[in-house]
Amino acid sequence: MLTLTISPIQNTPVLPNYGFLLTRERRNKSRFAKISKCSMKQDQKDINKQLYLGIDFGTSGARYALIDKDGTIHSEKKRTYPPVGNGVSWASSWKETLFLLLNDIPKDYRSSISSISIDGTSATTLIIDREQGEVISGPFLYNESFPNALPNVISIAPENHTVCSGSSTLCKLVSWWDSNSNLKKESSILMHQSDWLLWLLHGIYGVSDYNNALKVGYDIEADEYPKWLVSQPFSYMLPSIRAPGSPIGCLKEDITLQYGFSKGCVVCTGTTDSIAAFLAARASLPGKAVTSLGSTLAIKLLSTVRVEDSRYGVYSHRLDDKFLVGGASNTGGAVLRQIFSDEQLDQLSTKIDPSVQSTLDYYPLPKVGERFPVSDPNMMPRLQPRPENDVEYLHGILESIARIEAKGYRLLKELGATEVQEVLTAGGGAKNEAWIKLRERVLGLPVRKAVQTEAAFGAALLAMKGVLGQNFM
Helix, strand or coil, X not given: CCCCCCCCCCCCCCCCCCHHHCCHHHHHXXXXXXXXXXXXXXXXXXXXXXXXXXXXXXXXXXXXXEECCCXXXXXXEEEECCCCECCECHXXXXXXXXXXXXXXXXXXXXXXXXXXXXXXXXXXXXXXXXXXXXXXXXXXXXXXXXXXXXXXXXXXXXXXXXXXXXXXXHHHHHHXXXXXXXXXXXXXXXXXXXXXXXXXXXXXXXXXXXXXXHHHCCECCCCECCHHHXXXXXXXXXXXXXXXXXXXEECCHXXXXXXXXXXXXXXXXXXXXXXXXXXXXXXXXXXXXXXXXXXXXXXXXXXXXXXXXXXXXXXXXXXXXEEEEEEEECCCHHHHHHHCCHHHHHHHHCCCCCCCCXXXXXXXXXXXXXXXXXXXXXXXXXXXXXXXXXXXHHHHHHHHHHHHHHHHHHHHHHXXXXXXXXXXXXXXHHHCHHHHHHHXXXXXXXXXXXXXXXXXXXXXXXXXHHHHCCCXX
């Protein structure tokens, strides 16, 4: 089992953890001074032989994808996380998985890998001691809520801001700060999951990306931390922010020697897992959207306008000069699996006529509570009446989920986002052809399955951007 504590990197400059005080010009100069040696080695390579590594850290496991400049996948593999408990923390489980995946990459490919990027779950955070390299507290997982900190966060943040949610990164930080008043905190810094995993590879403290930093309060339009956040006593813990897919530094020498990577391999900033999955779908024009039909239903729309409203669980991520607007409902595949087996779903779906409208009106939820497009923690699931014919019942559930999806896209338009023009489909539900045709009718839009939906592929695109300088959209 790999240990969690890491010795501080010798002779490696530590980036200031008060990055918000630096001008963008100074930040850029610092960055390029750090990566210049990596960049020179990159220029000497034949671009046609370069490979780009993306690693996705999801909720239950991690996967890597190794691609070339044309997007061809040369190698990929998935691993589940080692069990947590009995002295094994989430952080040590992630760390072990990271290095197992690096070891899984075929040796013949390793020296051709030019860059690496990692995505992680949104709002999953750790508190790190930058002097000792140890995890002080956490990880605080993406779905953990800290309602004790919410009143304080609401008192400092603008009304209906993204951080005004108990599970936001800022609530986690404020909760830790308030509950550790007697702890010496001068060397403490905040890291998101992907920040920390990337740090294991490059050894430079205090670097993140603006997608991960959204839920700690970073202003993605002004490209800086807002004054209301900078004025807080814990603001020195906030990382310096760069665009996703920006070079940070070279892969640490001990890792290159152990695994056989190139000395010029560049480690780049990452993003969240949902953003990486959107990038993988290659929805590059405003009005293009991706609906993810997994355990839940999540929609993301590329918009020229930023839209945020915590009342509906709607927020926007930045993608270069555009915004990725979205929300997530509690409806989805988890409800279907409570009622039908996978085999039943496959068999019954083939008997559904997607051109016929179902007269059944449900609101399928796995348990009490909804987030989007209606925010109601007390909403009850509605799955009655149930007809005797299971084909009719499944038809009614699938159509009801499609209506929720349509309502979600209408809400985004009402809030000011670019109107959706086409919907790409990701997740397990993308395999259900009848459901795709049914949704096309309900949405009144072209709906098709995305060719590539793995978040690891999206992270690999960010790695490619880091060395080729290509716009990843």
